[in-house]
Amino acid sequence: MNDVTTHLLEKVRRRMALGQWAELAMLNLLVLTASMTVLTIVNRLTAFAPEQMIMYVWLAIVPAAALLAAIFLKRPTLSEAAHQVDRALGEKDLFLTVSRLSSSVGEYQPVVLAVAHAKAQSVVPAKVSPWNPSRRIRPLLGLILLAGGIQFFLPQWDLFGNRAQAAVIEQRSAQLNLTRKMTEVRKTELKRAQESRDTTQDQQLEENLKLAFQKMEPSRKEENRKELLKQQKEISQQWKVKAASKSSPSASRSSPSEEGQKFGDEETETLRKKAKEALRSGNMQPLKETMEQIKDELEKLAKTEDPVERAEKLEQLKKRLENLEKLAREEFGSEEMAKALERARQQAQLAQKDGGNPSEAMQAAMESMELSEMELSQAMENLKDMQNLEKALKAIQAAKKLNELDPLDGEKCKQCQSLSDYEKLYKEMLAKCNGQGDGQGKGNGNGLGGEGIGRGGKAQEDDSVETSFVDEKSQSQVTAGKMLLSIKTQGLGEKGQASEDYRKAATAVKQGVAEAIQQEQIPPGYHESIKSYFDQVAPEKSGSDK
Incomplete structure (x- = not known):
């Protein structure tokens, strides 16, 4: 072609x-x-x-x-x-x-x-x-x-009902994705906080306090007191910063009877003992091992095909996570750790739902458990810092009391290495000073002294003189709060309702202060003096008072 x-x-x-x-x-x-x-x-x-x-x-x-x-x-x-x-x-x-x-x-x-x-x-x-x-x-x-x-x-x-079921599945998937995102964000925050964690400020405060103790001179009692107040204020402010970053374990801890009801079985009691030991010794390894075991079980469950077996094991894991969540709040005072454990429990529960993705839910729960371990480490570090600051505040409190009785001498502190050594030394010296009086206010101390002896009898009165005086009592309630008016008069007050009203008002204020102390709004260095003051102004009612 x-x-x-x-x-x-x-x-x-x-x-x-x-x-x-x-x-x-x-x-x-x-x-x-x-x-x-x-x-x-x-x-x-x-x-x-x-x-x-x-x-x-x-x-x-x-x-x-x-x-x-x-x-x-x-x-x-x-x-x-x-x-x-x-x-x-x-x-x-x-x-x-x-x-x-x-x-x-x-x-x-x-x-x-x-x-x-x-x-x-x-x-x-x-x-x-x-x-x-x-x-x-x-x-x-x-x-x-x-x-x-x-x-x-x-x-x-x-x-x-396909559309309704699809909507539920979509909602669960969105919830799972949201919780995983929250976990990732919190992990990033903790890593940054760990990298930028500044312990030099706490150490500097302790060194300044030790130096202040060593510079105390017996001839400068007032200067000693002012320096101690200055150190107490600085350390108290740092303590409040640390306390603001955690929940109070004492505020959420239940009474012994309630604890017995909450922790009934052997496993939960073991967890509680591990938490107590971690708080006492600072060794977190037993609790971390428990969390690692839960992560391993979650990983095994992600590979389990039998829905019945998976549901049974998930119920057991849910109970363990609930107990850990309670420990996080009640023993460690870490709300963030409790939230991470709660999130892990919720994510594990999503694996039981029909139409979901069990493997994805288990993976999300394992990520939340990793976050819980990080939160535990953070809580223990914060608690350790607070304990060191509390030791400093207790040492200052003992030093202030001793300075009032026997002015401080820094030469006596040369053998002290830690703040616990200073506290122990001051308490021993304070005990010696307190033992010099006779307990009746007649010793050589700076107490209130004994009872005085007056002269003269009852004042003369003439009831025949007519006056416009009307004998009546105000119906206003005496309560704790702001004082609007104060009038000083001479004479004997009436026994009965007035003293009872005063006692109730003082007790209410005392209770409020006790709650503030319990919730750790007040640094430990002030606890003893505050309690002592309110014990004096609002003593317990004795059997002879009527």
């Missing part, structure tokens, strides 16, 4: 292939559109699939139809293209004979080629193989309009 004839047959074959592909693609699109229309109607009635998924499938049917047409297309041969040209030109197998010349022999070949070449120059491939997709487009457009009408006008039904 010459170039003109070959080029003609190739162009016709390509147009035939493209036309067949378009025909097949339109047919596929028609079938898929009809199927999706039925699927949309079923989904509107039953809500078996999310609406967004149905929209994605609608968008995918066009490329799917084209891909299927390309896969199942049977490309036409050169002989078929030649036969198409012969049929369009009304020739009797002229071009078909040309396409087969390579496999035939004869002297007529040059004549056939010459005739085909002359005919090929005037042939238009578009007329030989025309495209006519209109017969498929009309029904396709009709189906698309029907599907659009269903989409906009057919209301959503949920005959089998």
Whole structure:
């Protein structure tokens, strides 16, 4: 074949292939559109699939139809293209004979080629193989309009509850993702806090206090007192900063009877003992080992296929996590640690729900357990810092008392290395000073002294003198609060209701202060002096008082 004839047959074959592909693609699109229309109607009635998924499938049917047409297309041969040209030109197998010349022999070949070449120059491939997709487009457009009408006008039904169940599953998934995000954010915060943790300030305060103790001079009693007050104020402020970053264990700790009810079985009692030991010795390893065991069990549960076995073990884990959560609040005073454990428990519970992803929920619970360990370390470090500051405040308190009785002398503190040594020394010296009096206020100390002896009897009164005095009592309630008016008078007050009202008011104030101390709003260095003061102004009612 010459170039003109070959080029003609190739162009016709390509147009035939493209036309067949378009025909097949339109047919596929028609079938898929009809199927999706039925699927949309079923989904509107039953809500078996999310609406967004149905929209994605609608968008995918066009490329799917084209891909299927390309896969199942049977490309036409050169002989078929030649036969198409012969049929369009009304020739009797002229071009078909040309396409087969390579496999035939004869002297007529040059004549056939010459005739085909002359005919090929005037042939238009578009007329030989025309495209006519209109017969498929009309029904396709009709189906698309029907599907659009269903989409906009057919209301959503949920005959089998699929939509409600899907909404619950979606909500659980969103909740799980949110809790994992919270865990990740808190981990980042703790890492930054650990990197920027500044212990130099606490150490500097302790060193300043030791230096202040060593500089005390017996001849400068008032200067000693002012320096101790200054040191007490600085350390108290630092103690309050530490206390503000945690919950108070004493505020949330239950009474012994309540503790006995909460911790009844052997395992929870063991956990409580571990927590007590960690607080006493600062060794967190036993508690960390318990948390590691829970993480290992969560990892095993993530691989458990049996739902019954998984549910049983999850119930046991939930109880252990609840007990750890109570310990975090009641023993360590760490609300953040309790929140992390609570989050781990909630995430583990999501693994029991139908339609969820148990493996993902278990992974999230393990991440929360890792955060709990970090929170435990943070709580213990904070507690250790507070204990050191409390030792400093107790040493200052003992030093202040001793300075009032026997002015401090820094030369006596040369053997002291730690704040506990200073506290012990001051208490021993204070005990010696307190032992010098006779207990009746008649010793050589700076107490209130003994009872005095007055002269004279009862004052003279003349009841015959007429006055405008009216004997009545105010009905106002004496309560704790701001004093608005104070009048000093001489004479004996009436026994009975007035003293009782005063006692109640003082007791109320005393109780409020006790609650503030219990909630650790007041630094330990002030506890003893505050309690001593209120014991004096509001003594307990004795049996002789009426």
